[in-house]
Amino acid sequence: MKKTVLLIVLSFLLTKTYAQEYFPNNESIPNKTMNFTAFTNARIYVTPTQVIEKGTLLIQNGKVIAAGTTVEIPKNCTTINLDGKSIYPSFIDLYTSFGVEKPKRNMERNPMYDTKRTGYYWNESIRSEVNAFENFAYDQAKAEELLKAGFGVVGTHVQDGIARGSGTLIALNNFDASKQLLSDRVSNHFGFTKSATTNQAYPSSLMGMMALLRQMYFDLDWYKKGNSATKDLSLEALTNNEKLVQIFATEDKLNSLRAAKIAKEFGLNYVLKGSGNEFERLDEIKKTNSRFIIPINFPVAYDVSDPNQADQMELKDLRFWNQAPTNLKVLSDNGIIFALTTDKLKKIEDFRTNLLKAIKYGFDKTKALEALTTIPAAILGKSDQMGTLKIGSLANFVVTSGEIFDEKTTLYENWVQGNKYVVNDITSKDVRGTYDLTINNEKFIWKIDGEVAAPKSDISTKDSKKVKSKLTISDNWLSTVIKSNDTTKTTFTRLIGYIDNTENLLGKAILPDGTETKWSAVKTSPFVKTVEAIKTEDQFKIMPTTFPNVAYGNTKKLEAQTMLFKNATVWTNEKEGILQETDVLIKNGKIAAIGKNISDASATIVDAKGKHLTSGIIDEHSHIAISNGVNEGGHNSSAEVTIQDVVNSEDINIYRDLAGGVTISQLLHGSANPIGGRSAIVKWKWGASPEEMLYKDQPGFIKFALGENVKQANWGITNPTRFPQTRMGVEQVFIDYFQRAKEYDLAWKKYNTSGKKGKAPRVDLDLQTIAEILNSERFISCHSYVQSEILMLMNVADKFNFKVNTFTHILEGYKVADKMKAHGVGASTFSDWWAYKFEVNDAIPFNGPIMHNAGLVVAYNSDDAEMSRRLNQEAAKAVKYGDVSEEEAWKFVTLNPAKLLRIDNKVGSIKVGKDGDVVLWNNNPLSIYAKAEKTVIEGVVYYDSKKDEENRVTIAKERNDLISQLLQEKNKGMITQEPKKTEKVEYHCDTMEE
Structure with missing residues (x-):
């Protein structure tokens, strides 16, 4: 064994190259030592699972030479006895901005639509050409914070933009600058944030950022194939960085799913930098098969002592404070591979505190060590260089007093590349305990506690009066300042002494009058550290995660059931009309039977006598449940963006819609530009993931817009710069884009029919996307008000040989109903909204019935989070204002929007074979007294009024329990923060992200 070790050592020495040995050496005598350093008698964690007891670690020139129990110590070796101490690999943080300054935000007001750069990608948030090492400056102070926390290596990059460029790998070597740069380009970074350096208007939304990423990857592929006549330094950099680790900062569980979606589309393998809320969507997170970088910046407890402030807090925020410390355990237990990061921590010293908290909440210690050592090293592809103490690895390790994740453990030293950084003096003697102190014949009781390297002094007289004192220890010299209890004047006694025997301390005292004398302290009892371990019975109860993890979330994922509604008044929306005392069977998610005396032994029977059963309400125009922007208004056409990318399955408005009988909505892009984004048709499957909510095989729709919004008349900016700014300019936008799309489509058809020859x-x-409209593969829903523009768009459509599918709002539709009928367009309007802006002045409440009587397919939509909960009452207004029959009026919010959305073959009526999307009402659904008792989608009960009542009681109790926990935290003296009310943005057509 000894011969083997020596052969390894010799081989290592012969093949060793000395990095940057050509650097000038200003020492008076050049240092050419080749000395070894041996750490003996230590518990050595070579890896998190390979532990050597009473072993020796041998290092030389910044690398590990050997680790074992039979290591032969060379002659020219410094030996350090670490009996009773432990050695662990230093930690690795992959995600920091260490030594890299974040660009300052561009404060220009007016949006810019073109780039000021030359030779780079057209969008300034694509900054892939940025290399962190080019602007890197080693931050000594920050390095010391990280070293004290146990880190030896960090990855760093510029955290700005969507494509952020390459990251560099840095050794936290405070002693040899020539060895700090381990790799100039080790990672390639992305994120969902616009660059701070640009005032380009695009992208302004999350869906715009996702579209930009897709376009970037398509452009990259096209560029790599030599199709571009010009050089693009941003795309060149992307090409050069393709083999690096691809790290995507998502900062949210749903964004992680979105990034994974893009990765799947383009065959990429992102490492996802998450946020700490991954446990809330665990199944979906697992399905990404991604590796993660997870922060542990747990929320500080809220000060809820003021009931008024406490009432402002949402349950989801209270609950997240309670659940967040379990995230690491949940991820680990479910086999998700992740590294840990200090990112988002206000103080690096909080890292250890939070990690120990996660361990108390069940996170395995070995897994914790792996997440800080072997896993980040593996992610970087550098397992042979770091993360372990195997032969050849960097000599990056920490020396501790015991188990590294024990609260009592002291971290003494952090060695990086063989250079020692002292965190706490390892030679310090432990003077903690209780002593009888004598100063100039005066007796005191002296209690010393705290940490070995930072002890705290507590002195009292024999009659138990406290005496203020401060104790410091350096190089085993003890120094104490004692303040007298004399109220007439402030005087001090100073003690100094060398610590030789911790049972008997002694030294020199300088009394207040300057007289010198002796002092002594005899230990009467040893120090016993009080560790407030979390006992099972004392630990805060962890609230169960719901789907979604907000108020009214489901305790488990809901499943379809066979349901038999008995003796209902059934509004079929079919030729059968309204059926009395009729049964409806829903089985396997479909309507299986309609009639009298139906039976099914497997069915849950619902007594519907005296109640009304209808198909679910369909909202043709909604903006709820959208993440980070309903408008991508940076360009006059944003057809490339899609709401399908940004469905927010956590929005409480989904539950509220279900309570109002809504089962399907079309989520539309806003009206900031003439050609908006693609829409998402969703079924409100409360508790499901965003992807599960998307209507399967849905037809393609896109939002167009006319009027004030698109020409920026009401944007509130002094000098609007984006075309168009007039209504005639809006028409020209349509003509220009359809012509370009026509030529684009022809070019692709020619290329494909030629066997894909040539460029x-x-x-x-x-x-x-616009070409899909020309090919009848995508359909327009157009925001519209004024009759002249309505006619204009139909004329443009006729010119390019397609049909407008739906005019939404269409408040002057009654003026041109005959022209709309001739064109074949439908109408989705409001019941009685008018005069909320100038171009609505001619709106009338008879608009819907007039268009209906003209033979148009007419629907009422909400366009509003509040109105969408009472669309049944909106439908009733067609009866009031136009003498429309109740049966036909009900179709305004059910069958007719289904027709407009081209999904009426599956939904919109109660018919055998259609989806089991039904609502049971306690009254005529057009009545203001009607309430939805059950809302069912594909045989799953997503809303139940009785369960809702039970939920209210459960939620109140949970809030009370969480507030009680928070009050206990404050009473313990824990740091708290002021309660914050979550400000919600309810999106409307014209809402723009800040």
């Missing part, structure tokens, strides 16, 4: 056209997601 391939560039994929343009914007024009590609």
